[in-house]
Amino acid sequence: MSSAARTQLLRDSTLAGREQPQSPVGSATGTKGSNGLAISVRGLEKHYGERQVLRGLSLDIARGSFVAIVGRSGCGKSTLLRIVAGLEQADGGKLDVGSAGCACGERPGIRLMFQDARLLPWKNVIDNVRLGLPRSALPAARAALRDVGLEDRARDWPAALSGGQRQRVALARALVHRPQLLLLDEPLGALDALTRIEMHALIERLWREHGFTALLVTHDVQEAVALADRVVVIEDGTIGLDQAVGLTRPRGRGSQEFAALEDRVLTRVLQQGSGNLADPPTAAEQVDALRLAAVRWVI
Amino acid sequence: MSSTLFSSLSWRRFGSGILPWLLPLLILAGWEYSARSGLLSTRVLPEPWAVAKAAWHLVQTGELWSNLKVSAGRAFAGLAIGGGLGLLLGLLTGLFVPAQVALDSTLQMLRNIPPLAMIPLVILWFGIDEGAKLFLVALGVFFPLYLNTFHGIRTVDRNLIEMARSYGLSGWRLYRDVILPGALPSILVGLRFSLGLMWVLLIVAETISSSSGIGYMTMNAREFLQTDVVLVGILLYALLGKIADVAAKGLERVCLRWHPSYQ
Numbered sequence: 001m002s003s004a005a006r007t008q009l010l011r012d013s014t015l016a017g018r019e020q021p022q023s024p025v026g027s028a029t030g031t032k033g034s035n036g037l038a039i040s041v042r043g044l045e046k047h048y049g050e051r052q053v054l055r056g057l058s059l060d061i062a063r064g065s066f067v068a069i070v071g072r073s074g075c076g077k078s079t080l081l082r083i084v085a086g087l088e089q090a091d092g093g094k095l096d097v098g099s100a101g102c103a104c105g106e107r108p109g110i111r112l113m114f115q116d117a118r119l120l121p122w123k124n125v126i127d128n129v130r131l132g133l134p135r136s137a138l139p140a141a142r143a144a145l146r147d148v149g150l151e152d153r154a155r156d157w158p159a160a161l162s163g164g165q166r167q168r169v170a171l172a173r174a175l176v177h178r179p180q181l182l183l184l185d186e187p188l189g190a191l192d193a194l195t196r197i198e199m200h201a202l203i204e205r206l207w208r209e210h211g212f213t214a215l216l217v218t219h220d221v222q223e224a225v226a227l228a229d230r231v232v233v234i235e236d237g238t239i240g241l242d243q244a245v246g247l248t249r250p251r252g253r254g255s256q257e258f259a260a261l262e263d264r265v266l267t268r269v270l271q272q273g274s275g276n277l278a279d280p281p282t283a284a285e286q287v288d289a290l291r292l293a294a295v296r297w298v299i
Numbered sequence: 300m301s302s303t304l305f306s307s308l309s310w311r312r313f314g315s316g317i318l319p320w321l322l323p324l325l326i327l328a329g330w331e332y333s334a335r336s337g338l339l340s341t342r343v344l345p346e347p348w349a350v351a352k353a354a355w356h357l358v359q360t361g362e363l364w365s366n367l368k369v370s371a372g373r374a375f376a377g378l379a380i381g382g383g384l385g386l387l388l389g390l391l392t393g394l395f396v397p398a399q400v401a402l403d404s405t406l407q408m409l410r411n412i413p414p415l416a417m418i419p420l421v422i423l424w425f426g427i428d429e430g431a432k433l434f435l436v437a438l439g440v441f442f443p444l445y446l447n448t449f450h451g452i453r454t455v456d457r458n459l460i461e462m463a464r465s466y467g468l469s470g471w472r473l474y475r476d477v478i479l480p481g482a483l484p485s486i487l488v489g490l491r492f493s494l495g496l497m498w499v500l501l502i503v504a505e506t507i508s509s510s511s512g513i514g515y516m517t518m519n520a521r522e523f524l525q526t527d528v529v530l531v532g533i534l535l536y537a538l539l540g541k542i543a544d545v546a547a548k549g550l551e552r553v554c555l556r557w558h559p560s561y562q
Contacts, residue, residue: 159558
């Protein structure tokens with residue numbers, strides 16, 4: 001495809017995106033009778049040495065909603081997640097999770113899924129799932145494992161599992177704790193495309209069943225649009241775009257509305273990329289990867 | 300014709316089973332032959348058959364068993380003292396930064412002293428008693444276990460510790476479920492090093508002076524030019540070393556059965 005044709009197509013789909021009705025921030029499918037936690041972030045600041053990662057970021061997330069955060073490498077999206085998880089301390093601003101309002105230490109209602117599954121290799125699958133829980137939690141661990149479809153692997157070592165299976169075990173481990181807020185830090189980044197789509201369906205189903213609030217950090221715009229009620233683009237340590245996704249679930253990826261929304265978010269991420277300050281090689285690589293993804297969806 | 304014969308499965312299985320033993324058997328046969336024909340003086344090396352007979356004699360008189368017991372007792376007592384201390388201090392310095400700051404550089408300096416260089420001093424301190432042998436063995440096995448325990452704890456995957464903390468593990472549970480199993484491969488490597496050194500140091504200590512043990516048995520035999528008994532002693536040391544190594548490997552297989560390289 002010539003670059004002119006691609007530009008044309010991109011412009012068309014951007015126009016389609018503008019026609020999409022935009023619901024006000026935070027009201028998508030959120031406030032249903034869920035047991036999720038609400039998050040309120042006000043003027044969050046974080047810097048590592050001289051480098052400022054978050055610049056007065058503010059964000060409200062409704063209980064039980066599914067919010068995706070996208071952005072380029074180093075935009076501060078993972079840092080935001082780690083601060084919400086309590087793994088790092090903010091340098092300024094206010095973070096309010098649920099009614100507890102505690103911004104310190106370990107938070108029982110919050111569970112985090114990492115990019116690598118981080119299973120303990122010396123514990124078998126079922127013992128990994130019930131990590132940190134007493135023996136009495138064994139039935140619950142089994143149930144969680146059944147939920148992710150790996151009940152028959154309970155006695156296996158993590159080394160014997162595939163990448164997708166490990167992430168499913170990690171998901172089960174998080175679910176056993178009945179989290180009110182599940183944080184997902186690029187959990188599918190290392191998986192192949194087919195496994196990813198399976199995982200999307202699984203995560204969506206479990207989110208609907210359990211009713212937790214989900215906050216997903218990803219660099220895959222398609223993944224964000226497929227899963228989230230709201231897609232938030234973070235650029236340069238603050239919010240660049242806050243896009244509601246009103247598509248009905250389950251979402252067909254072939255639909256025009258889907259493509260239009262994806263393109264709108266992607267265009268925003270790419271715009272920010274031109275003339276940006278991040279390290280050039282990785283930034284350029286990512287632009288390429290994203291452009292390819294864009295082409296795939298406008299054809 | 301011959302190529303199909305050689306490549307047939309049964310022949311290959313037979314070959315791989317027998318072939319490794321062929322050379323040792325040939326050497327043994329050559330040794331036996333040259334000793335019998337007088338090419339090799341019994342003062343230098345007695346014939347294998349004589350060694351076997353000497354070993355049998357020692358078993359019958361009970362000498363072999365009692366000396367073996369004494370030597371193994373010394374070795375494992377030294378390992379328990381030195382290895383236990385090494386493990387303990389390694390855990391201490393690995394887990395607590397103040398302990399590391401206070402102890403590690405001193406221990407790293409002491410590590411460079413070869414244990415055998417301490418012999419004159421050890422004899423002055425302990426005489427030629429049991430204490431001297433225990434001290435030498437303990438000193439030798441201490442450092443491999445200390446260094447590998449320390450290293451093992453320091454190289455436990457930080458991401459796993461972060462994950463475990465975020466799942467509410469702390470203190471003893473974090474230590475039991477994450478840090479210790481993560482350091483175990485390295486600790487077991489230290490144990491194998493220690494076992495190797497343990498026999499070397501014991502041999503030296505027993506050869507210098509003792510009134511019991513395998514070293515005593517061989518040195519006594521040397522006085523009477525009983526080269527066959529000397530050889531029995533040497534072979535016994537080899538056997539004990541092999542047994543310790545097999546035991547350590549078995550321990551690894553049991554403790555690290557989760558590890559991909561043991562599956």
